[in-house]
Amino acid sequence: MAEVLVYVDHVDGAVRKPTLELLTLARRIGEPVAVALGNGAADTAAALAEHGAVKVLTHEAAEYADYLVVPKVDALQAAYDSVSPAAVLVPSSAEGKEIAARLALRIGSGIITDAIDLEAGDEGPVATQSAFAASFTTKSRIAKGTPVITVKPNSAAVEAAPAAGAVEALAVTFSAQATGTKVTARTPRESTGRPELTEAAIVVSGGRGVNGAENFPIIEALADSLGAAVGASRAAVDAGWYPHTNQVGQTGKSVSPQLYIANGISGAIQHRAGMQTSKTIVAVNKDAEAPIFDLVDYGVVGDLFDVVPQLTEEINARKG
Amino acid sequence: MSLRIVVTVKYVPDATGDRHFADDLTVDRDDVDGLLSELDEYAVEQALQIADEADDAEITVLTVGPEDAKDALRKALSMGADKAIHVEDDDLHGTDAIGTSLVLAKAIEKAGYDLVISGMASTDGTMGVVPALLAERLGVPQVTLLSEVSVEDGVVKGRRDGDSASEQLEASLPAVVSVTDQSGEARYPSFKGIMAAKKKPVQAWDLSDLDLEAEEVGLEGAYSAVDSATERPARTAGTIVKDEGEGGKQLAEFLAGQKFI
Numbered sequence: 048m049a050e051v052l053v054y055v056d057h058v059d060g061a062v063r064k065p066t067l068e069l070l071t072l073a074r075r076i077g078e079p080v081a082v083a084l085g086n087g088a089a090d091t092a093a094a095l096a097e098h099g100a101v102k103v104l105t106h107e108a109a110e111y112a113d114y115l116v117v118p119k120v121d122a123l124q125a126a127y128d129s130v131s132p133a134a135v136l137v138p139s140s141a142e143g144k145e146i147a148a149r150l151a152l153r154i155g156s157g158i159i160t161d162a163i164d165l166e167a168g169d170e171g172p173v174a175t176q177s178a179f180a181a182s183f184t185t186k187s188r189i190a191k192g193t194p195v196i197t198v199k200p201n202s203a204a205v206e207a208a209p210a211a212g213a214v215e216a217l218a219v220t221f222s223a224q225a226t227g228t229k230v231t232a233r234t235p236r237e238s239t240g241r242p243e244l245t246e247a248a249i250v251v252s253g254g255r256g257v258n259g260a261e262n263f264p265i266i267e268a269l270a271d272s273l274g275a276a277v278g279a280s281r282a283a284v285d286a287g288w289y290p291h292t293n294q295v296g297q298t299g300k301s302v303s304p305q306l307y308i309a310n311g312i313s314g315a316i317q318h319r320a321g322m323q324t325s326k327t328i329v330a331v332n333k334d335a336e337a338p339i340f341d342l343v344d345y346g347v348v349g350d351l352f353d354v355v356p357q358l359t360e361e362i363n364a365r366k367g
Numbered sequence: 368m369s370l371r372i373v374v375t376v377k378y379v380p381d382a383t384g385d386r387h388f389a390d391d392l393t394v395d396r397d398d399v400d401g402l403l404s405e406l407d408e409y410a411v412e413q414a415l416q417i418a419d420e421a422d423d424a425e426i427t428v429l430t431v432g433p434e435d436a437k438d439a440l441r442k443a444l445s446m447g448a449d450k451a452i453h454v455e456d457d458d459l460h461g462t463d464a465i466g467t468s469l470v471l472a473k474a475i476e477k478a479g480y481d482l483v484i485s486g487m488a489s490t491d492g493t494m495g496v497v498p499a500l501l502a503e504r505l506g507v508p509q510v511t512l513l514s515e516v517s518v519e520d521g522v523v524k525g526r527r528d529g530d531s532a533s534e535q536l537e538a539s540l541p542a543v544v545s546v547t548d549q550s551g552e553a554r555y556p557s558f559k560g561i562m563a564a565k566k567k568p569v570q571a572w573d574l575s576d577l578d579l580e581a582e583e584v585g586l587e588g589a590y591s592a593v594d595s596a597t598e599r600p601a602r603t604a605g606t607i608v609k610d611e612g613e614g615g616k617q618l619a620e621f622l623a624g625q626k627f628i
């Protein structure tokens with residue numbers, strides 16, 4: 048059976064959920080061979096094996112943290128050369144897309160970004176994508192070379208499928224370009240203890256209607272009652288009420304949770320681009336004409352300062 | 368010596384219009400009004416600010432696109448860029464990201480550059496890969512997705528806010544930079560700027576000017592193929608209630624019914 052390279056997104060050896068989803072998709076096309084780089088790379092093996100990786104290629108070097116993107120491209124290319132896979136799958140983060148694009152160019156292949164589903168097809172893997180703020184669904188494939196495809200979080204269910212997961216050291220020679228862009232300082236993002244926005248099953252968002260940073264705890268309390276991640280519209284972010292890392296939409300994160308609750312958000316096209324594929328959509332907005340209501344499964348026309356605290360209280364009461 | 372800045376700008380269908388696909392499954396650019404991609408305005412803005420700080424700088428805006436893409440160039444010129452290059456050729460129709468990066472890289476090399484500045488992503492394709500592809504093709508550092516950028520003594524520095532960390536980056540020129548919409552509001556063209564733009568030079572290049580063959584680009588040359596595009600079915604109308612004191616409770620009831628609580 049053909050091998051499929053899967054690029055592993057991990058933090059010091061802890062594999063992030065979108066990579067495990069990729070393994071599910073990879074198994075539809077062939078046998079997953081994982082590539083884990085940087086600090087803690089070998090520690091990823093157990094989780095990857097548990098989810099179907101037949102092999103885990105690892106390499107640790109300071110370059111991965113000290114320089115931007117290119118060292119990872121060099122390593123992925125080394126893995127590609129050693130495996131000759133049928134496809135290369137990469138998580139669709141900003142960095143993932145850049146790595147995938149440069150690899151595709153080097154190996155003379157095409158690239159598909161932000162796939163939301165993947166199936167085997169007669170002419171190679173068929174990727175499903177959303178276009179124009181998720182108002183269209185397209186099916187695409189790579190016409191030349193080995194398919195290089197980046198896949199969005201929440202595109203497949205994580206499935207246990209134990210495999211050998213044999214760890215092998217990958218031999219990597221860095222290119223002249225590898226050290227071109229130096230990372231001179233790094234400030235890790237502080238953990239909020241809440242689920243990762245792109246990975247969360249439930250997202251609770253606030254917009255301009257929240258009317259101030261001091262009111263965001265109302266949104267956070269609702270999120271916490273549901274074990275949800277917190278999102279924000281660009282209007283709320285631009286006003287400085289909530290960090291940009293939490294922005295949902297075209298220039299923020301794109302989310303596709305089971306449940307999305309929009310509070311005080313009008314539903315502009317750029318916001319919808321980042322949340323329209325959510326399974327169930329709920330909105331609280333005092334303007335009955337707000338476009339967000341065109342998307343909802345359930346909407347409450349009302350003041351969020353009345354509705355949201357009552358909802359939170361009711362949820363907490365029901366949980367006992 | 369003058370700092371030569373090339374800003375890549377894309378002409379895109381208006382996101383607030385009714386965007387759709389043409390029969391050949393390329394983005395329909397005829398039925399919807401087009402404009403300079405809003406995310407590329409941020410690139411023009413940062414170019415203008417970097418040029419202001421430099422002793423001597425020249426900003427060229429570059430687009431690969433149809434006839435109407437001139438509008439995008441005019442807008443960038445009226446914001447303050449010095450000159451423009453329009454790569455236009457019938458054979459370019461349907462070019463994908465890999466092909467677009469080839470044409471842009473050839474044009475950038477022909478124009479001459481110290482610094483390339485791109486937007487974070489185009490608002491129609493939203494791939495966000497062209498800047499990385501340009502860096503790979505040009506063989507220069509990529510300093511991408513910056514929310515803050517500066518150039519001094521032949522070195523570009525910037526801040527990249529990533530998923531897990533915020534990073535300070537640094538690279539020597541020549542380099543390819545891309546900036547996000549966090550980099551600072553783009554200026555509006557002034558009346559004077561609009562008038563001045565009318566006299567600024569716009570060069571037109573076709574594939575032969577860039578020593579490219581038709582087979583290397585366009586729908587035929589594309590590395591990826593779209594086989595189908597279907598409109599997402601409209602969401603079925605949901606239940607909408609007016610809060611009369613019980614809105615939160617009603618919502619909780621709905622969520623419980625859906626097993627979220």
Ligand SMILES: Cc1cc2nc3c(=O)[nH]c(=O)nc-3n(C[C@H](O)[C@H](O)[C@H](O)COP(=O)(O)OP(=O)(O)OC[C@H]3O[C@@H](n4cnc5c(N)ncnc54)[C@H](O)[C@@H]3O)c2cc1C
Binds near residue numbers: 254314317318333548
């Ligand atoms: C290139 C580009 C990229 C963009 N990217 C993004 C992006 O990634 N994400 C994004 O979100 N936006 C993005 N935008 C901005 C987008 O166009 C909208 O401006 C933005 O989404 C509006 O945010 P909002 O809904 O919070 O604010 P508004 O549109 O001002 O809506 C606020 C809503 O809150 C309601 N409200 C007010 N008070 C209350 C109350 N007390 N109770 C209940 N409801 C109340 C109002 O009725 C209104 O509907 C982008 C724009 C551009 C041009």
Ligand SMILES: Nc1ncnc2c1ncn2[C@@H]1O[C@H](COP(=O)(O)O)[C@@H](O)[C@H]1O
Binds near residue numbers: 467486487
């Ligand atoms: N046809 C084009 N002409 C000029 N610049 C482009 C073109 N396509 C993409 N770009 C540049 O590349 C950036 C990222 O585009 P993309 O990778 O298509 O999302 C854009 O913000 C532009 O700066």
